Amino acid sequence: MKFKADQTSQKLRGGYYTPQNLADYVTKWVLSHNPKSILEPSCGDGVFIQALNNNDCDRNINLSCFELFDIEARKASKRCSEFNFSNFSVTEGDFLVWANDQITKQKPCFDGVLGNPPFIRYQFLEKDFQEQTELVFKQLDLKFTKHTNAWVPFLLSSLALLKSGGRMGMVIPSEISHVMHAQSLRSFIGQVCSKVVIIDPKEIWFEDTLQGAVIILAEKKLAEDQKSEGVGIVNVSGFEFLNDDPNILFKNTIGINGETIAGKWTKAILEADELSLIKDLISHKDVHQFKDIAKVDVGIVTGANKFFLVDNETIDKYDLFQYAYPMFGRSQHCPGILYNDAQHNTNQERGLPTNFLYIKDEFENLPERAKAYIELGEAEEYHKRYKCRIRKPWYKVPSVYSSEIGMLKRCHDAPRLIHNQVEAYTTDTAYRVTSTFTNTNNLVCSFLNPLTAITAELEGRFYGGGVLELVPSEIEKLYIPIIEDFEHETCEINELIKQGKIEQVMRQQGQKILTRLGFSDSDNEKLMSIWKKLRDRRLRR
Known part of the structure; x- marks a missing residue:
């Protein structure tokens, strides 16, 4: 087990900032839906605020930003002013405290969500933050585990505050598709989103770290009974994909419905014929699940x-x-x-x-x-x-x-x-x-x-x-x-x-x-x- 004393200050604050070209791309996709309000739950020094400016965002857009650290919050606020955003707020403090209060009201209030949530293990969070994290799961009636990471409740609360038909674009850990502690998040996304696309790179996007990261593009359902198209995963190498329209990439990526959206998402990188062959094999009478033939x-x-x-x-x-x-x-x-x-x-x-x-x-x-x-x-x-x-x-x-x-x-x-x-x-x-x-x-x-x-x-x-x-x-x-x-x-x-x-x-x-x-x-x-x-x-x- 790793303890706080062994961790760098960067790890403890989850401070791995998004490369500007990726932030610009994600922001372009969210803005193409013409949002009137944007949430940035962990704005840091304002990389996504810069991305809004780079994409010629409407200066009257309702922009709500949150940042835990005062120095970074001041930098983000200064950027908003410099870019002439007329309807913005940068709140210094724990986003989850505000988010839990809003979730209680059960009234989604944003057309779009942007950001790169903090990557901090639950065990390294201060007690107050741990309590807020658990409260997010409780309010959304989801199973909680202390193995979770801060980025999980950030995504959960952001999606809960996203209006029907709204878009969420974020840079998050690649482990979303397979770690057990993110299962509640995957289930919630399957419940509330009409389609999800994961852009998964071969490279490590964050320098000086082994943390793999992906882009998640998620569109919320217009109605609760709307059928989900599921999750699609796009594997990319280098940054050539940034030259393409993210809307076309999102539209052309086929989501795999059913068991994939409900469980782990790794299956989503396989083709339909590959999944079919696997299903044919596991249905054979001489192919057994481990639990039926051995104890571990x-x-x-x-x-x-x-x-x-x-x-x-x-x-x-x-x-x-x-x-x-x-x-x-x-x-x-x-x-x-x-x-x-x-x-x-x-x-x-x-x-x-x-x-x-x-x-x-x-x-x-x-x-x-x-x-x-x-x-x-x-x-x-x-x-x-x-x-x-x-x-x-x-x-x-x-x-x-x-x-x-x-x-x-x-x-x-x-x-x-x-x-x-x-x-x-x-x-x-x-x-x-x-x-x-x-x-x-x-x-x-x-x-x-x-x-x-x-x-x-x-x-x-x-x-x-x-x-x-x-x-x-x-x-x-x-x-x-x-x-x-x-x-x-x-x-x-x-x-x-x-x-x-x-x-x-x-x-x-x-x-x-x-x-x-x-x-x-x-x-x-x-x-x-x-x-x-x-x-x-x-x-x-």
Whole structure:
């Protein structure tokens, strides 16, 4: 967990300002609808005010701006005056306080919304701001989670204050399409908007940050019973798209209705024929959801991995052999799909922390050298960490068991299951998986195919660095083709994966398994293309 003390002032205030060319483009789209009133809920020093001027906006437009920081608010107000806007206000303070009061009145008051909301995690917000954030969700009758980010309630309240038929154009984090904490927002957008277009770049728009950003263009429904066209995603490279009319881009982008607007939006980048092939596959009787064929549980939560996960040198120094058990929890521990004696020995020779310490005895009953190690941990104040201090004794870790299958929480190219042949323990950087349908080897090898990799991309989430992350509830939604008594070339697959040839493995496994289900080689190639499109988008290739 990251704490406030570890964060830069820029991160804590969410101050990543929009490049002017992007602000101009978004503003052009909103203004083309001839709004009489505009809301800018987080105006900063006035980038979008500049954009209004650059687009020859009507100087009599009702312009309401909000900014938390006084210096920036004064800059924005000065711009409004310099550009001769005659009907503007720049309010210094928390926008959400004002917005919650307006939402209570249930009377939308703006024809257009522009901006770039602050990117601040809920845990870094001051208490008053946290309370206002929760109130937005409560007033809109939406599920709230403390994993949310400030930009989410800013979008929710802005949409709530947008009039029927109004337009919202904003630059927001790319995670809107897939993170779990934005699900309430996605559902609300699906409820109140007639169409949404996401402009998704290959590049990082904000310098000196890994934060991916997109443009969202949303049009609010004219009536509650109006049918939604759904969400469409446009992938762009560079800034050539800025030369095109945003209205034409919005009109020509096909929205995908139904499940996409209700759930995660990643599906919206796929073509209709690609979605059709995926649906045909997952409806096959031999293709199963993970939750129906296996159980997944988090790994061991130690509360202080540096204390509990140690190398052989530490074991020897403090004579901890009777408390040491094999473990793995990172990709460097297991580069293939087999965690066996050979891999474990290799890790030990490399000096990796391959030992998990499970000490159950009371302190007074421990050998002197073991006591010395625990005292060393207390000198480092590990016993004061939350997970450690709530258990007695602090060094006795709960829920210690191993499973035949492990799965790393994060991956680069594609997720994989690991056959845990040495009954090693795993920390919470990995999951413990148990097959309930087929033998372990079949599940581990069958997991490697383009369909499963595609569903992982659609169900998982990623952040600035592009690493794919899956939590148990998302893993349970993955689809896996299973053929009983299927013979896999397990050792060959393991070596290829270790050599970084995961595409070759995916293609080969897809050909072998999917053809047995009645699908063609061309279907498999199409799936490979879909998977690589989703993966490369995530990795910004």
